[in-house]
Amino acid sequence: MTEVVLFLLQRASALILAPLVLVHTVLVVGAVRGGLDAGEALMRARGSLGWSVFYGLFVVAAAVHAPLGLHSVLREWTPWRGRSLDLAMAALGLLLLALGGWAIRAILR
Amino acid sequence: MLRPAHNHPGYWAFLALRLSGVALTLFLPVHLLMLGLTLEEAADGSSSSPAGLPLGEAATWSLVALLALHLALGLRVLALELLPWCHARRRWVGIGAGAALGAAILLAALAV
Numbered sequence: 001m002t003e004v005v006l007f008l009l010q011r012a013s014a015l016i017l018a019p020l021v022l023v024h025t026v027l028v029v030g031a032v033r034g035g036l037d038a039g040e041a042l043m044r045a046r047g048s049l050g051w052s053v054f055y056g057l058f059v060v061a062a063a064v065h066a067p068l069g070l071h072s073v074l075r076e077w078t079p080w081r082g083r084s085l086d087l088a089m090a091a092l093g094l095l096l097l098a099l100g101g102w103a104i105r106a107i108l109r
Numbered sequence: 110m111l112r113p114a115h116n117h118p119g120y121w122a123f124l125a126l127r128l129s130g131v132a133l134t135l136f137l138p139v140h141l142l143m144l145g146l147t148l149e150e151a152a153d154g155s156s157s158s159p160a161g162l163p164l165g166e167a168a169t170w171s172l173v174a175l176l177a178l179h180l181a182l183g184l185r186v187l188a189l190e191l192l193p194w195c196h197a198r199r200r201w202v203g204i205g206a207g208a209a210l211g212a213a214i215l216l217a218a219l220a221v
Contacts, residue, residue, distance in 0.1 A: 021180050025177065029173075046148070
């Protein structure tokens with residue numbers, strides 16, 4: 001992938017994440033304020049297709065955004081660069097997708 | 110030693126955005142793992158009281174603050190790159206960081 005495409009993916013994922021992060025943060029605080037702990041708040045979302053779609057989008061956007069950002073940081077601040085760095089960041093993205101997908105599957109159960 | 114060119118609000122914003130991003134990237138896999146485990150436990154009915162996330166309150170709210178800071182400073186970068194604003198850069202560093210920290214403090218206070 002060219003640098004331009006990666007730059008655009010980073011910015012596009014950021015634009016998608018911004019409103020999702022705001023909603024997520026408000027929800028978390030609202031739940032905690034309502035006396036729920038994190039686990040209990042998650043239970044409220046179980047079986048909900050809407051929340052699964054919301055967090056599915058969140059996971060995909062984060063799985064793109066985070067590894068691309070870390071890629072830039074590592075390339076600029078450490079001697080690590082080249083194919084191995086690209087592959088490591090791709091693996092991180094896949095890990096985030098896998099863990100996020102697992103959590104969303106658990107929401108839908 | 111800090112180079113003179115780095116003693117600038119824009120550089121501090123860049124640094125804060127990067128460091129908060131690295132911290133969040135390191136936290137995210139752990140967060141998703143704990144989330145999945147908690148939900149799986151509840152789905153299996155193996156625990157009547159979900160495990161929740163094993164983070165201390167200070168760590169939790171630190172992460173909320175980091176997320177708010179990263180969001181605010183990231184929006185600043187998007188505004189600089191996508192919008193035709195020319196002279197707002199220095200102000201937006203302070204506004205972004207202040208808004209983020211203020212939001213995190215307000216949210217923490219609401220949660221008490």
